Amino acid sequence: MTRLLDPLRDEDPLPPSRVDIDQAVRIGRRRVRVRWSGAAVIVVVVAVLVPVLGLPGNGGSSVGPATQPELAIDYPEFDPMRRVVEVGDVRGVEPFSYTTARQWQRVNLQIGKSGFATLTVYAPGREATDAEGIMQPETGTPGQPVGGRASYWLSRGSNEVLAWQWAAGAWAFINLQSADDGSEPDRDTMRAIAQAVQVHDKAGEQVAMPFTVPLPAPYQLIGTTTQLRSAGDPFVRTGLLFATEDPADPDRQYSGVSVHVENGSKMAMHAGANQNVDGHPAMVADQEVIIFDAADDFAVDVEGTGEADLLPIARGVQLVPAPSDRSTWVTQPVS
Known part of the structure; x- marks a missing residue:
């Protein structure tokens, strides 16, 4: 079983990771050429075709707290032929793949040398789900505000998830998985990523x-x-x-x-x-x-x-x- 959303190939090497990258719409197929959870995903990280994504250099600076302007949301879904999520500079964080869909958009991120994170942004009014079922952010532990809105820490399986509303009734989630060295997910990094996320209007890129x-x-x-x-x-x-x-x-x-x-x-x-x-x-x-x-x-x-x-x-x-x-x-x- 592999995934319909399959942007990654083992072209140029990165350090091995245990992360399950791009858990999205899946299909069966006979062979698995991309190595997923429990093996190495070999891919080079940086942007092509996506000027909306701000990519850091090796010496990128950390992003401090920011308040996003209140968005007037008048559309129920995303356009699958447009990218609307921007990730600003965060030290040690680089986007390496982008998936679009009507009800959500997803950016996969490399964290440091061997950690990975998944940023999923849902369209307004969409119920957030994952492999464990419906996600109810308000039942989590309150965190520091993101963009002037409340955030929550959730435990999903073995991973910790940071959730916040990027606009009224519109949720975003960061799932940061441990690096291969066994280090725990870094809440400061997750908060910095969240503060650096901006969702643009329905036109997007x-x-x-x-x-x-x-x-x-x-x-x-x-x-x-x-x-x-x-x-x-x-x-x-x-x-x-x-x-x-x-x-x-x-x-x-x-x-x-x-x-x-x-x-x-x-x-x-x-x-x-x-x-x-x-x-x-x-x-x-x-x-x-x-x-x-x-x-x-x-x-x-x-x-x-x-x-x-x-x-x-x-x-x-x-x-x-x-x-x-x-x-x-x-x-x-x-x-």
């Missing part, structure tokens, strides 16, 4: 993709995933998520299809290639199809449940003429 794909029946677009890199890093893994319903719970398993494109050395190795598709080496399995060397050293990677016919979906992906040039990416990738 437009998501762009280096490809187009026909809408795979019977699904609808439910979100996007992007592995974040620095502006000068050419590595790309980004994609679209399709399912029959919008995921209300980031940690619940859903059936669906993910369509990603990726470049870099891992795809250049043609690992698992077992046939030729339209003149390109490809790996074709029941729950995953990868077409290598589709264009400009990019591969097309489609994953889904057994009910989906993945090969026609993969063959329908059309990369833009120069996918390495982000200025050519499109904001309406579903045709």
